[in-house]
Amino acid sequence: MACRASLNLHVRVTTRQRSERSVAAVMTVPMSPVISLDGAGKVYGNTSALEAVSATIHPGQFVAIIGRSGAGKTTLLRCLACATSLTHGTIRFGDVDLAHLRGRGLRAHRQRVGMVYQQFNLVKRLRVIDNVLVGRLAHLRGWRRWAALARRFSATERDVALRCLHQMGLLDRVWQRADTLSGGEQQRVAIARILAQQPRVILADEPVASLDVLNGRRIMDSLRRVATATNLTVVATLHHVDYARAYADRILGLRAGKLVFNGSPVDLDDARLVDIFGELPEPLEGRDATRLASLA
Amino acid sequence: MSMLSGALLGVDAGPAPQAPPHASHVRRNLFATLALALVFGTAARVIELRPLELIRDAGNIGVFLRGYLHPSFAHLGEYAWQCVVTVCIALWGTLLAVTIAVPLGLLGARNVAPHRVVYFAARRLMDVLRAVNEFVFALMFVTAVGLGPFAGMLALGIHTGGVLGKLLSETIESIDPGQVEGVAAVGAGRLHVIGFGVVPQVLPNFLSYILLRFESDIRSASVIGMVGGGGIGFYLWDTIRAFNDREAATVILLIVVMVMAVDVISSRIRRLAI
Secondary structure, eight states: OHHHHHHHHHHHHTGGGTTTOOHHHHHHSOOOOSEEEEEEEEEETTEEEEEEEEEEEOTTOEEEEEOSTTSSHHHHHHHHTTSSOOSEEEEEETTEEGGGOOHHHHHHHHHHEEEEOTTOOOOTTSBHHHHHHHTTGGGOOTHHHHHHHTTOOOHHHHHHHHHHHHHTTOGGGTTSBGGGSOHHHHHHHHHHHHHHHOOSEEEEESTTTTSOHHHHHHHHHHHHHHHHHHTOEEEEEOSOHHHHHHHOSEEEEEETTEEEEEEOGGGOOHHHHHHHHSSOOOOOOHHHHHHHHHHO | OOSOOGGGTTOOOOSOOOOOOOOOOHHHHHHHHHHHHHHHHHHHHHTTOOHHHHHHTHHHHHHHHHGGGSOOOTTHHHHHHHHHHHHHHHHHHHHHHHHHHHHHHHHTOTTTOSSHHHHHHHHHHHHHHHHSOHHHHHHHHHHHHOSSHHHHHHHHHHHHHHHHHHHHHHHHHTSOHHHHHHHHTTTOOHHHIIIIIIHHHHHHHHHHHHHHHHHHHHHHHHHHGGGTOOSHHHHHHHHHHTTOHHHHHHHHHHHHHHHHHHHHHHHHHHHHHO
């Protein structure tokens, strides 16, 4: 029911682009991969951060990337976001090879990819609404781009931003400065900014690592709800296996830059976990574990 | 009695790890002190530092200052007007400086400059503007636009532009890159990234620097008149050179009042704006 409600809301949010991407239409298109990795490798100096990673990610999937610190999770995500380039192999976003993106093409790619960061990366001195309106910048055309430099946005853009904030339950925080919000609220503003951006894929780099379990669950619920409602693809690096099991459709396990697991959460047994982490990772404890397990 | 209690009681930490060898800093400190003493001693010889003469000739200073104890207010209105002119020189000079500093500061910041060559050129240009004193610029502009406040304003604006540009570029280089990355990640163009990711982070510091430089420009503008840059400086120079101590005392008094007033006002503005 909640999913249905949020879907309706998001459809209203994206009314002006409805002709291009009807939610219903997207959900019925044939599942050609949205992201294809073919032998992707990245070397920093003498250290190999990624080694010959090959995988495909389909529209609407919620993919979790797990692994120990330094396993290459963030490097993989940064390569997908074009924040850094591969040393070997290719990454294709739809039909586009990311290796050849420069200037306007790179900006267009970034518009299609929404990033969620561990440290939220909001502009702290700006108000919440202005942070969400940042998500609209790449959609502005003509003189409106110049007007935006003076924080002048059209009523339509403001309406979109307010609806995104409403969807994240933050309408009462619209005029506050971002740095006055709690960590969980800041992360929800970051997701509202992505909703305003209207991307095809959300890349989340440890989105709950800076949050307590309750707030972490809210953020993951929000991501899951948005992804389900709008058929967005989500790729998230996660520290806790329990989150990955509870929310992901598919899990990629990295160990020392190599892809050692690529399957559904039900296939992630203890032996596979040892393959990924070298030992069994400590599970969440008490009520938090029960809550997450009930979602799995 | 043991200092440990609770959970730590009975815990055996094993043999204590060996402390790293303690490096003696005595020799290094002694060397640094001697080096500093040598530098300051040489500098004292260069500037002919003779503090005893200050005490020996204290009587002369007393004679000189006695003339300043009774300021003359005969030309107070004219001096007050020249103080207004001085503030106007500083105001427009600071505005010109900001106009120069914003583009130079952005292009001279490593994390914003579009190319290394542009960064290098902007940095060197700021070096030149800062290296040449405002008095030298004033002499240059007096020959170009004639005696008066306009030459003073140009001189102050160009020199302060270099200083503010340098401060702005340093501030930009120390901002949180995460906030900029957050804006760039939505596909925003370069100007939008600067407008939304950089400007909000540097604005409070930059405003503070502008106000500080404005105060500094007031002080500079009050003496730049000595070389023909207009304002109260001309009268200060004229009265001192003519040994008209009572008039000079009035001018100095007005300059002190003006600087104090500007300091109070700019402090209030800083508190309101930041």
